[in-house]
Amino acid sequence: MESAMKFELPQELNAKEPPERRGIRRDYVKMMVLNKTTGHTEHTKFFQLDRYLKKGDLLVLNASRTVPAxxxxxxxxxxxxxxxxxxxxxxxxxxxxxxxxxxxxxxxxxxxxxxxxxxxxxxxxxxxxxxxxxxxxxxxxxxxxxxxGEPVRYEYIQEPWNLDYYQTVFATIPGSVEMPSAGRAFSWELLFRLQKKGVKIAYITLHTGLSYLLDDKWHKGPDKNFENYEVSEETANMIRETKAAGGRVIAVGTTVVRALETVALEKNELQAHTGWTNLYITENTKLQICDGLITGMHEPEASHLQLLSAFVDKDKLYEAYKGAIEQRYLWHEFGDMNLIL
Known part of the structure; x- marks a missing residue:
């Protein structure tokens, strides 16, 4: 097993309520922009995402809707x-x-x-x-x-928030038991603004499974956690066209990375595919499809952090996370965002 990234996360940085209940719009959460080559970070707000994406880039979103599990x-x-x-x-x-x-x-x-x-x-x-x-x-x-049903909630969330808070604005296909939360900060307004700039948008579906099993004895790594995904012909074509034209493919969420890289690995190229993935992405994984990532803030020693280290060197990631803690970023599904490019 890869060595996990350890750091102290102060209790008060767990986002206990949705941004809307803290008095800010969902797309006004903080965003740390991390340069995957240099490790340089900038701190901004998520609604300014269009400043960092270019015409010809492709955003890939997960269309899975959260079910009250x-x-x-x-x-x-x-x-x-x-x-x-x-x-x-x-x-x-x-x-x-x-x-x-x-x-x-x-x-x-x-x-x-x-x-x-x-x-x-x-x-x-x-x-x-x-x-x-x-x-x-x-x-x-x-x-x-x-x-x-009621939505799954973890110990840092004290109040039972309504299911609407656990949905992204664009989700259409029910099946996730935990919110694919990297897409939560998007508003329609921001998506339209990105499209106006020439950023293309495509969708995959990956239904997230239950990751937290109440008893450590049963805790499973990503390689034991099979999740159902679908990559459509239309999305596969858009990715191929983007790559051919020199644009960047930016995954919104670790779920999207898992789905796209699974297909590339199994088929030796990206094509339409439906299946189950247990792909465990670490610093040793050579990513074939994803050039950038939009994701939330991940807790210490989480397997998601190992996936992030496939994009950016672990030491640079660790320094960036230290900066995010100093800047009082909020963690988990109602927290702040990280753009790795």
């Missing part, structure tokens, strides 16, 4: 309550899920509402997950999940 259920067998967290969507009616309270046994049925039940179709002692086969599928299942 925390659901309460009742065991049919004895009426006890079990809270489950959806972890990965396997197909239109089956989800891998993490029981948070109570145990579930293969074959039993749990009820979420008068019209929604699920059967435990898989359960094993060497994984914290169970597979749930729901009695509904497709949009009927999503309608139930959206009406019953």
């Amino acid at each position: 925390v659901l309460k259920s009742i065991r049919e067998i004895d009426g006890t309550e079990v809270e489950v967290r959806l972890a990965h969507r396997k197909n239109e009616s089956i989800w891998e899920a993490l029981p948070v309270s109570g145990t579930l046994i293969k074959g039993e049925i749990i009820r979420f509402s008068p019209s929604l039940t699920a059967t435990v179709v898989e359960q094993s002692s060497d994984s914290p997950f169970v597979s749930l086969a729901f009695n509904l599928c497709c949009s009927s299942l999503y309608n139930q999940i959206y009406s019953l």
